[in-house]
Amino acid sequence: MKSIVCTKLGEPSLLEIKDLSKPTISDEEVLIKVQAAGVNFPDALLVQGKYQIVLDPPFTPGNEVCGTIEDKGKNVDLPVGSKVIGLPPVGGFAEYVSLNKNLVIPVNDDFDSLAGASLPINYGTSYYALKRRANAKKGETLLVLGASGGIGTASIQLAKVMGLKTICAVGSDKKESYVNSLGADEVIRYDQEDLKETAKTLTDGKGVDIVMDPVGGEASEQALRATGFNGRHLVIGFANGSIPKISLNLTLVKGVSIVGVWWGRWTNTYPNETAEDFVELISYVNENKLDIVPKNVYSLQDTSLALENFLKRKNIGKTVIKF
Ligand SMILES: NC(=O)c1ccc[n+]([C@@H]2O[C@H](COP(=O)([O-])OP(=O)(O)OC[C@H]3O[C@@H](n4cnc5c(N)ncnc54)[C@H](OP(=O)(O)O)[C@@H]3O)[C@@H](O)[C@H]2O)c1
Missing domain, CATH: 3.90.180.10 (Medium-chain alcohol dehydrogenases, catalytic domain)
Structure with a gap:
């Protein structure tokens, strides 16, 4: 073979x-x-x-x-x-x-088969992060960094299934068109605009409820600063190559949580809950809620x-x- x-x-x-x-x-x-x-x-x-x-x-x-x-x-x-x-x-x-x-x-x-091979890691991780690590509630606002990437794409689509509003941060024209084609509610060009200020403006000063962060680097702190009270910043990965160091006082003064997400370890530790999530993800596909x-x-x-x-x-x- x-x-x-x-x-x-x-x-x-x-x-x-x-x-x-x-x-x-x-x-x-x-x-x-x-x-x-x-x-x-x-x-x-x-x-x-x-x-x-x-x-x-x-x-x-x-x-x-x-x-x-x-x-x-x-x-x-x-x-x-x-x-x-x-x-x-x-x-x-x-x-x-x-x-x-x-x-x-x-x-x-x-x-x-192409959908089947796409589902576990990106959709499994994003769903676990939103459902189990952030306890996302219908109507909340999700800021997605690296929104046109694998994790970003899955997060935008799952946010729609879960009734969340998406603010999608992307770094090029092509990436902007792509997230728009997925139905992004708002787009931030974080290569051109100030991420924190724009996210705050788009939420009428309130700040976002959840951040999906597969990127790291400078964007992480800007996104954390753009969260509102009770916000959850989901740490997924560091595609940018640099691991940010964040002052912990930010979590205190803003009343927000920084939440680590390691899907692979969770699937090994909690096989029954993992199976439950797969049943739900597969049903979303079968019911045409997730394309x-x-x-x-x-x-x-x-x-x-x-x-x-x-x-x-x-x-x-x-x-x-x-x-
Ligand atoms: N925690 C977990 O369980 C878990 C599970 C799966 C994946 N991950 C991690 O999540 C991260 C993203 O995975 P992915 O599949 O979404 O990757 P991807 O498809 O390449 O997307 C990553 C996005 O990050 C942004 N980015 C910013 N700086 C970058 C740089 N220097 N190089 C590459 N991309 C950069 C890019 O968007 P812009 O150009 O628009 O900024 C890109 O679209 C990886 O670090 C991966 O290891 C973690």
Whole structure:
């Protein structure tokens, strides 16, 4: 089977495509024939050895796939041929993946594979952050930093499902058009406008209720300063490359909370609650409340190009590899 392999930590261009033998399965595992694999910012960090988890090469990146069950162990109930979303710890950028049955989520056979491969990380993280870490309430205002990115796109769409008003911060004309196409309520060009002042003006001086922050750097403090009383600042990641240091007195004088979000750790610790969230997310798709359409579809051969776009700040929307 064809597989992307990181043989040496470094730039995504070092990734190789190799012919490997199909993985074998244990009694508790399924073999998935991958139809699509989601690509994420952490993949670009992982292959460089810059992610919070550092792996020794050789390894195949990729943590979210959608495909059909090709084979199964004797203790697995799911039928061969059925469609599933899979959450491999590694190995998703390959034609076949073996996975423990607990890391597989069944979906209808007509569930779109590109949507399935897009759902776990971006939509899972954003939903967990809004629902469980911010306790978002209908009618609240959400400021999304890096709003045209993977996390940003999922946050805008989920905010609509949850009845939140969105203020979307983006850094280019193309990104502005994209978030408008997703139905952003307001847009801030934080490459041109003062983030804090504009967000305050857009909320009539009250400040935003929630900040979704996958960006870090200087924008984080500006966004925190733009929150109103009882605000929640969700710390998702540092795409900007710099980890801000915030004076804690800000949280006191404004009565706001800075809330860390690590979806991967939560899914390992709370599998039942994770499963509940997946049931809800999948039902939003099935009921046409959530339309997940990846903007960038690559072939396996072009995986390194896909990863480079994240590092060059060029990524817009969700990225997947189609097999
Ligand atoms: N905590 C968790 O559980 C969790 C889960 C998934 C992802 N993450 C993290 O979330 C972060 C964002 O992921 P994503 O998939 O949304 O990435 P993405 O699609 O690349 O979006 C990130 C956004 O950040 C902004 N940005 C600002 N400075 C940047 C820079 N120097 N380089 C790249 N982007 C920059 C860009 O928007 P503008 O150009 O408009 O500013 C970009 O659209 C990553 O750090 C990732 O590791 C965390």
